[in-house]
Amino acid sequence: MSPNPATGHPESADIARGHLEAVCVVHALKPDAGAVGITAIDKRPVTGPVKVRKIGLYADTQVDREHHGGYDQAIYAYSTAEAERWGAELGREIVAGLFGENLRISGIETSDAVVGERWRIGASVVVEVTCPRIPCSTFARHLEEENWVPRFTERGDVGCFLRVIRTGKIRAGDEVVVLSRPGHGVRIRDVFFGPTPGQAQALLAHQEATGHRLPDKVLRTLPGAAGQ
Numbered sequence: 001m002s003p004n005p006a007t008g009h010p011e012s013a014d015i016a017r018g019h020l021e022a023v024c025v026v027h028a029l030k031p032d033a034g035a036v037g038i039t040a041i042d043k044r045p046v047t048g049p050v051k052v053r054k055i056g057l058y059a060d061t062q063v064d065r066e067h068h069g070g071y072d073q074a075i076y077a078y079s080t081a082e083a084e085r086w087g088a089e090l091g092r093e094i095v096a097g098l099f100g101e102n103l104r105i106s107g108i109e110t111s112d113a114v115v116g117e118r119w120r121i122g123a124s125v126v127v128e129v130t131c132p133r134i135p136c137s138t139f140a141r142h143l144e145e146e147n148w149v150p151r152f153t154e155r156g157d158v159g160c161f162l163r164v165i166r167t168g169k170i171r172a173g174d175e176v177v178v179l180s181r182p183g184h185g186v187r188i189r190d191v192f193f194g195p196t197p198g199q200a201q202a203l204l205a206h207q208e209a210t211g212h213r214l215p216d217k218v219l220r221t222l223p224g225a226a227g228q
Contacts, residue, residue, distance in 0.1 A: 015178040018107025022096035023050045025060040041142045043097035049169040052125045072130045072215040078159035080106040110160045111189045117181040124168035131217040132158045132192040160188045
């Protein structure tokens with residue numbers, strides 16, 4: 001299978017398909033007791049097309065780019081199925097954007113996406129799965145749920161960050177197509193809980209074979225010197 005010139009990866013329409021249920025951007029900056037003092041976690045759905053830039057969605061904001069932004073974490077995606085599992089446990093609806101996500105996606109479980117797989121969203125936007133969301137005290141204060149960080153950590157339904165490969169416009173209702181999936185098979189969930197030695201070796205072998213550097217947040221999870 002020849003590579004798609006837009007993605008650099010082999011393209012297949014048969015890997016997986018889903019739908020973009022909502023596109024969310026910051027509603028308003030919110031005061032927060034953390035070191036930064038404010039947070040952009042309050043995301044809410046918008047209607048109409050939204051521009052996707054290399055640094056994220058147009059009209060969205062990243063306050064703390066060291067931990068919650070930058071090119072490797074330009075967009076945060078969360079799946080409908082994962083949100084519904086939390087809703088059942090918490091007894092409340094997890095509306096799109098409540099977890100601070102930019103994209104709510106059905107048909108693809110974002111925590112089980114493979115590191116480095118690429119998706120096309122809508123007609124032209126291409127993104128790459130990079131690393132998991134790490135729950136923090138800001139998230140806990142926003143949700144106002146008891147022991148939220150350890151509970152979220154234990155479940156492992158953390159969603160995934162995305163790097164923007166090709167810019168364009170997206171909107172709720174767009175199709176999401178998994179274009180390519182690396183053969184190493186290491187999922188976002190695996191990275192979050194800590195890759196096994198075999199998974200770490202597979203990730204590093206893929207990096208060496210492709211010349212495509214793994215995100216720093218993934219490298220730091222690898223056992224021993226491999227993650228340095």
